[in-house]
Amino acid sequence: MEVIEVLHMNGGIGDTSYANNSLLQQKVISMTKPIREQAITDLYCSSLPKKLCIADLGCSSGPNTLFVVSELIKTVNTICKKLGHDQSPEFQVYLNDLPGNDFNAIFRCLPRFHANLRNEMGSALSPCFFTGTPGSFYDRLFATESLHFVHSSYSVHFLSKVPEGIESNKRNIYMASTSPPSVVKAYYDQFQTDFSMFLKYRSQELVTGGRMVLTLLGRRSDDPTSKECCYIWELLAVALSDMVSEGLIEEEKLDSFNIPKYTPCPAEVKTEVEKEGSFAIDRLEVSEVNWNAYHDELCPSDEFKDGGYNVAKCMRAVAEPILVSHFGKTIMDEVFRRYKEIIADRMSKERAEFINVTVSMTRKG
C-alpha cells in the first residue's frame, strides 16, 4: 500500500464525504486559533513583509480547507489597520494535500470565497493568490526559503507509510494494549523518522524567522498504547474482527492491515524538534475534544443526537479510502454499521475524547 496513493479524505459532497463530516476538525481548528493568532501577529510585526506566503498542509476538501487561511488573512489585515498601514501585504497561499485529494472541489469554490473575502476586508486588502500544491509533506513541496508561515491541523499524525516489521500486530489495526513491544517500537521509530524529515524539509522552505503551527492527534500519557489515543481504532478493529469471526472478512486480510499514523505525546514532539535543531518551540499545548463533535451543539437533525452515528461518520470520512484500498468497497456499509453500534455502547459508559497536541515554532537563523 502506497500511502500517497490511498490516503485522502472522502471526496465530493455526499453523505459520507469529508466535506459533510468535518465538524470535529473544525472545532479543533477553532480551539487552537489563539496559538495561530499569536504566531502570525509576531511574524508580521517582526518582519513587515510586502508579501506573505502561507502554506496549509493537509488542507483536505471541505468547509475547513479555507477556514484557517481566511482567518490568518483577516488577522494580518486587522493588524495592518491598527498599525495605520494603507494596504495589507500580498498573500500567496499554497493549499497542500496528497494528489488523491479533491482539489477540483476547492478550486471551484475559490471565486466565491475570494469575492466574499474582498467584500469583508475592503480596499485595504491587497491581492490574494491561491494555488494548490499536490504532494506528500514528507517530501520537499516548496522552493527554498519561499514560505513565511506553515500551518497543519490533523494531518501530521499520518505517517509516510505503515511501519515495517509489524506482522505480529494480528487482529489489531493500530497500536493497541495487546500489541507486542516490537510493534510499538516500529511505530515510534517511523514517527521519529517521518517527523524529523518533515521538520528538515520545512526548515528549508521557511525563511529565517518564519513560523509553523502544527496540531496533531496525540496523547497526554507517556504510554503510546494509551486508551486516549488508541481506543477509537481498537473499536474499529473489534468491528473488523467480528466480521472475520463471521467469515465476512478473511483473517489474513485483517492481520495484514495497519493504519499509518502515530499519536505522540508532547514530550515526543519536543524531543524531535530539539534533535532536528532548526526550530525553536514557542508554545507546546495539549487540548481535548469530545469524540462526538455534536455533543454540545444544536443538532441539525434527530439522527445527529446519536453519538455513535456522528463519531462513526466522522471516522468513515477520514478512514474509508484507506480501508477500501485494502478490504474493498462492498463491505464498508457493514463495517461502519457495526462500528457505530460499538462506539455508541462505549460512549454510553465512559467519557471519550481525542487529545490534540499543538506546537508553535519559529525557524531559527
Added chain:
Amino acid sequence: MEVIEVLHMNGGIGDTSYANNSLLQQKVISMTKPIREQAITDLYCSSLPKKLCIADLGCSSGPNTLFVVSELIKTVNTICKKLGHDQSPEFQVYLNDLPGNDFNAIFRCLPRFHANLRNEMGSALSPCFFTGTPGSFYDRLFATESLHFVHSSYSVHFLSKVPEGIESNKRNIYMASTSPPSVVKAYYDQFQTDFSMFLKYRSQELVTGGRMVLTLLGRRSDDPTSKECCYIWELLAVALSDMVSEGLIEEEKLDSFNIPKYTPCPAEVKTEVEKEGSFAIDRLEVSEVNWNAYHDELCPSDEFKDGGYNVAKCMRAVAEPILVSHFGKTIMDEVFRRYKEIIADRMSKERAEFINVTVSMTRKG
C-alpha cells in the same frame, strides 16, 4: 453566460475528452518550440537565477499539460551542463487554467511525471515544485514580480466574455462574412480591452527581463472575418442553423449564442503590445497547421483517416462545455454528427488550415 464558469476543455479521459483529442494543440506546441527555446536560453544565460518560476496559462488537462514545462526544464538543464554548472536552478511551476479545468487529473499524474523527469535528467536536476493556480488570466494570478517565464498556447485567443452589443449577429456564432460591421468592431474592441489587460497583469507578475511566449489562433489577413480564422465556426453555425430549420433548436437560442474569442493578425498583436508599453517584442511569427491533425500521421485506427471525424472531435473537445451551457447536453451528439459531415465535405474541396500567431516578448525595465 460567465466565461469563467463555462469555458474549459472536456474533462476526464473518455472518447470526447480533451485529453484524448489534443493532437492538434500538441503539434502547434512542437512547431513553436524553437521560439520558446531561444527565449528561455536568453533568459537563463542573462540572469542565471537560482530559482526559475514558470507559469503555463491555460494548461488544460491532458498530455499537453506538462509537455511545455518539461521541455523548458530540459532545455535549462542542458544549458547548465554546457556551462559546467553542477546543479540546475530550482523550478517553481505554476499550472494555470480556469476553475472548471480538471486539475485532479493533472495532479494524479504528477508523481509519475516527476519521477520520470528525475530519471531522465539525473542528479544535476534541482527540485521542481508544481502547483495549480485556478483563475482567469484576465485577472491577477500571481504575486508581484514572482515569475521569470510565462507561456501560453491556444488560450489567449479566448476573450474574457462575449462582446456586448452583438445581438445583430443572428445565425452566426462568431464573426463571419455576413456579420454586420458593428459586430466585428465589438469583437475587436473586446480583444483590445482583454489583451491589454492581460499584458498589464503579466507585466506586474514578471520580473524585469522576464520572458513571455504566447501562441494564439489568429490570421494572416487584415480582414477579421477572413475565412482562414472564421470558417471553422461558420461551419458549426451551419450545423446549428440546419437544426433550427428542422425545429430541433429554437431560433432565439441560436441567435443569442456567440463564441467568446478573437483571432488577431500579427499587426493587431503588435499594436496592443506597443500601446501597453511594458514589453519589447523579440519575435512575432505566423505558422499554420492543417485542420486535421492526423493528415500526415500514421492513424491510430481506420476511423482516424476520416478528416471530418478528426476535426469534429478536436472541436468538440474544446467547444462542447460552452455549447452545453447554452444549448443543453442532449443535442450534442447530433450537432457534432452534422458538423463532422459538413467539415468532411469542405475538406474534400479545399485546403483547410488554422493560422497561429506566436509572439515572444521581454519585460522591459
